[in-house]
Amino acid sequence: MYLFGASGHGKVIAEIAELLKIKIQGFVDANTNIKTLLDYEVSHKIPENAKNIIISIGNNNTRKKIYETHTKYTYPILIHPNSNVSHRAQLDIGSVVMAGSTINSETKIGKHCIINTNASIDHDCIIEDFVHISPNAALAGSVYVSEGTHIGIGASVIQGLKIGKWATIGAGAVIIKDVPDYAVVVGNPARIIKFQQK
Incomplete structure (x- = not known):
């Protein structure tokens, strides 16, 4: 699973995934200055092998725009x-x-x-x-x-x-x-x- 948004909110979501024993493949973030978060690699576009994504961004409007742009992925709860x-x-x-x-x-x-x-x-x-x-x-x-x-x-x-x-x-x-x-x-x-x- 990839987390879309390498931020403080992303850290909290990553730790939930860890507790649930879900493998995190990395973060995705448009900010090219961010290379890693919590020892996970940060990509600057969604990798081609991505299937499962959680949008780890607190802003409601941004979450909606990302989801509407990336509808082909599976979004777990x-x-x-x-x-x-x-x-x-x-x-x-x-x-x-x-x-x-x-x-x-x-x-x-x-x-x-x-x-x-x-x-x-x-x-x-x-x-x-x-x-x-x-x-x-x-x-x-x-x-x-x-x-x-x-x-x-x-x-x-x-x-x-x-x-x-x-x-x-x-x-x-x-x-x-x-x-x-x-x-x-x-x-x-x-x-x-x-x-x-x-």
């Missing part, structure tokens, strides 16, 4: 052995679950999502593709998170809400009402401070 994932949860291709995270019953995680360290996603949540749930963020039951949204570190979302697509939830924000598409929200209770460009 990586789940840290010290996470707690319900056997009734569903995860789609390319998603990664970090150490200490909890995903509860009948939650659905889309393609190429990041469920970061100690994140908590309760029952019946729906997380669409290319979402990043940051460390220590907490989603109560039946929360819907639309494509490309980033839930910041330590943010909290009460039950039953909908977070729009490509929204940004600031660090530590407390979400008590629905968030529209492309909104940037911060604070307790969270308020919209701007809208990102579509």
Whole structure:
């Protein structure tokens, strides 16, 4: 397996793969100044023998662009052995679950999502593709998170809400009402401070 993205995020994903006894063939990164990471060789284009890839880049938009450009590869799911994932949860291709995270019953995680360290996603949540749930963020039951949204570190979302697509939830924000598409929200209770460009 190759990891696409030789960065700090890539280091964490590499160690999950190591714990799962998955052989890492190397990293891929466009930055030609990076030659090795964690003693693995860094290539600057995807090798011809590559079959399995994990996109090890934290930026949601970048992950989407890479996936849409490289659809012929197989994208495994990586789940840290010290996470707690319900056997009734569903995860789609390319998603990664970090150490200490909890995903509860009948939650659905889309393609190429990041469920970061100690994140908590309760029952019946729906997380669409290319979402990043940051460390220590907490989603109560039946929360819907639309494509490309980033839930910041330590943010909290009460039950039953909908977070729009490509929204940004600031660090530590407390979400008590629905968030529209492309909104940037911060604070307790969270308020919209701007809208990102579509």
